Amino acid sequence: MLEVFLKTLPFFGLIGLGWMAVRTRLFPENAAAALTRFVFFFALSAMLFRFAARLDLPALFDLPFVLAYLSGSLLVWLIGLVVARRRGLPLPEAAMEAQCCIAGNTGFLGVPMLVVLLGEAAIGPVLMVLTIDMLIFSTLITLIVHGARSGRLRLRSLFPVLRGIAANPMILSMAAGLAWSSLHLPWPGPLDEFLSILGAAATPGALFAIGASLAALQVRRLGPSLWLSFAKLALHPAAVAIAAFGLFDVDHFAAGVMVATAALPVAGNVYILAQHFGVAAQRVSTAILISTAFSILTIPVTILLIGG
Numbered sequence: 001m002l003e004v005f006l007k008t009l010p011f012f013g014l015i016g017l018g019w020m021a022v023r024t025r026l027f028p029e030n031a032a033a034a035l036t037r038f039v040f041f042f043a044l045s046a047m048l049f050r051f052a053a054r055l056d057l058p059a060l061f062d063l064p065f066v067l068a069y070l071s072g073s074l075l076v077w078l079i080g081l082v083v084a085r086r087r088g089l090p091l092p093e094a095a096m097e098a099q100c101c102i103a104g105n106t107g108f109l110g111v112p113m114l115v116v117l118l119g120e121a122a123i124g125p126v127l128m129v130l131t132i133d134m135l136i137f138s139t140l141i142t143l144i145v146h147g148a149r150s151g152r153l154r155l156r157s158l159f160p161v162l163r164g165i166a167a168n169p170m171i172l173s174m175a176a177g178l179a180w181s182s183l184h185l186p187w188p189g190p191l192d193e194f195l196s197i198l199g200a201a202a203t204p205g206a207l208f209a210i211g212a213s214l215a216a217l218q219v220r221r222l223g224p225s226l227w228l229s230f231a232k233l234a235l236h237p238a239a240v241a242i243a244a245f246g247l248f249d250v251d252h253f254a255a256g257v258m259v260a261t262a263a264l265p266v267a268g269n270v271y272i273l274a275q276h277f278g279v280a281a282q283r284v285s286t287a288i289l290i291s292t293a294f295s296i297l298t299i300p301v302t303i304l305l306i307g308g
Helices: 002-023 029-052 063-086 091-102 106-118 120-150 155-166 169-182 189-200 202-215 222-247 252-262 268-277 281-307
Strands: none
Touching (some): 002 029, 002 202, 002 281, 029 189, 029 202, 063 091, 063 252, 091 120, 091 222, 106 202, 120 155, 120 252, 189 202
């Protein structure tokens, strides 16, 4: 346990450094936003393109893997929705809480950390989880909020969602990398070196940016946020583990990576959605803070369990 904890500690140390830099005003909040944009549009995109260009689509898409992750995540999503509705919350707020229960910080934390901790063989499963989260669950929450506010779901409300997904740099970089691999295009040395240098900035930049963004969040609505953090850090990986290891014939290593990815804390983009729609923003921000803090302990435990 101690060995695994010490391996994950530097990653969370970088998050803590970003948080401390903003809290002490050594690093201004507007600079943190600029750093996030650099990581999102350039460094992380370069890393994802380079990873995807070394894969092929059959290696990335595995139907039992997709069904296991979808079924486990959907179960927890529905639990989060039912719990919120029983507390009397309207549908948009309940759906946003359900999103907190399953949307992990795969892009900024999972890709840099899990590939280092679990090896390059983890690239495919992590990217598959990232794709499912963005294509399925981000679309689902957006359609529910739009439908609940307008009284019905209109086809035209789907177009902005699809446009946003298609323009997402992470989706674009993965799609471009897979296309490069499928076409068997040459891989020039200077291109590999360029992407390696730029992609190397993704890990420290993303982790520092996570901490910097957390510094701007405040702890409020503690009770519901504790429940959401528990659902994300415990229920989600447990449900995914049952589906992957017990219900579907998923490769053992890929299933372990899936469970580790499900154990990641609540993603920052859920807060962006909550702010954009004006729905449960305080609960979401507090859940991000709490789940990120507790994941310092829960992620090593999860990795230790799947390693066994």
